[in-house]
Amino acid sequence: MMTITGEAPDHDISAPLRTDADVLRRVGFCIDDRSRRSLWLIFVGPDDVQLPLLVPISDIPDDPESAGATSICHIVSRVIAESADGGSAVMALTRPGTGTLTDSDRRWCRTLRAAAADEGAAIRMICLATADGVRQLTLDDA
Secondary structure (H helix, E strand, O other), X not given: OOOOOOOOOOOOOOOOOOOHHHXXXXXXXXXXXXXXXXXXXXXXXXXXXXXXEEEEEEOOOOOOOHXXXXXXXXXXXXXXXXXXXXXXXEEEEEOOOOOOOOHHHHHHHHHHHHHHHHHOOOEEEEEEEEOOEEEEOOOOOO
């Protein structure tokens, strides 16, 4: 007989992400390494359920490159079209430090939004994850 010990997970990853608060909690649960600059992609189906695909892009530069952001958003668009038609993606920037927005965070937000619009990538949310927690990056932040 097999015995499983330990606590139950804090989150049910099959639970739908119906609100922005649900998305922020999920990002906080899925992304525990916030010690370096990276970009994480979380894909969400049209039913608001997270797909079993979490993509980390490590060691992104402080200053985003338009071509790199366009490539990322092109891939996001293709994944959604092929695996979750009508779905979307959550983009989470991570970096060391506090949750206070930096100029680099703002540039990344603007560049990703522009690339997503150009590539037709449905973005549910762009957020920032630091040791302080997870926050949504809105158009006002860009």
